[in-house]
Amino acid sequence: MTKTRLWSTSVILLLLITLFFYLGGYKLDALGAARANSFVPKDSVLLDEVDYPWGKVLIFDSSEKPITAISFKSFGLLWISRTSTYYFHNDDPIKTIGGVIYSDDKGRAATVLSVLLNDPQISYLEAGPDGNRFRKKAELNVPITFYWDKSFPWNDFNAKAFNENGKVLYEYRYPETNYIRSEDLKWYPVSVKSTQRD
Numbered sequence: 001m002t003k004t005r006l007w008s009t010s011v012i013l014l015l016l017i018t019l020f021f022y023l024g025g026y027k028l029d030a031l032g033a034a035r036a037n038s039f040v041p042k043d044s045v046l047l048d049e050v051d052y053p054w055g056k057v058l059i060f061d062s063s064e065k066p067i068t069a070i071s072f073k074s075f076g077l078l079w080i081s082r083t084s085t086y087y088f089h090n091d092d093p094i095k096t097i098g099g100v101i102y103s104d105d106k107g108r109a110a111t112v113l114s115v116l117l118n119d120p121q122i123s124y125l126e127a128g129p130d131g132n133r134f135r136k137k138a139e140l141n142v143p144i145t146f147y148w149d150k151s152f153p154w155n156d157f158n159a160k161a162f163n164e165n166g167k168v169l170y171e172y173r174y175p176e177t178n179y180i181r182s183e184d185l186k187w188y189p190v191s192v193k194s195t196q197r198d
Helices: 002-023 029-037
Strands: 045-052 055-061 067-074 078-087 094-105 107-115 124-127 136-137 145-146 160-162 170-171 184-191
Touching: 002 145, 029 045, 029 067, 029 078, 045 094, 045 107, 045 160, 055 094, 055 107, 067 107, 078 094, 094 145, 094 170, 107 124, 124 145, 136 145
Parallel strands: none
Antiparallel strands: 045 055, 055 067, 067 078, 094 107, 107 145, 124 136, 124 160, 160 170, 170 184
């Protein structure tokens, strides 16, 4: 009888621990954890992901907004996602569909920028600070994702889109005005100086 009682107690304890972790948002994989993040819309579609030794950055789109979630490895086998950022839908020739700038006191750091292109004149994109700059070939309507294992501010991206002759067509920046909103950080044509005003 003692073995049966011990076994029953162990099973109940294991079920309670599992329920606690499940209700706390812990999942068996990074995608499941990101989908359990309360800020990720239920209709979201995974567009791209970036692996880091400590977790994953997952880039989603939804009817509500593009969103990026970070899933962290936890307790060896489990994943949790409590960090996310969002972007804005627009009809621009280059759309920022996701990204994150992250660092914490555990030494985990990430910078991610992901875009979709609709302009066939774009041949390649470059992004990143001097000494850590990357170039990616342009592909229409396919996520193009830049990522680094360190955190740096958006203005160090110095992200640009070029044509086949090396001429800069677009820059990732805020408009040149005194009034800015978060949705104004996007890709602007180089030939047209933006002077948006409300």
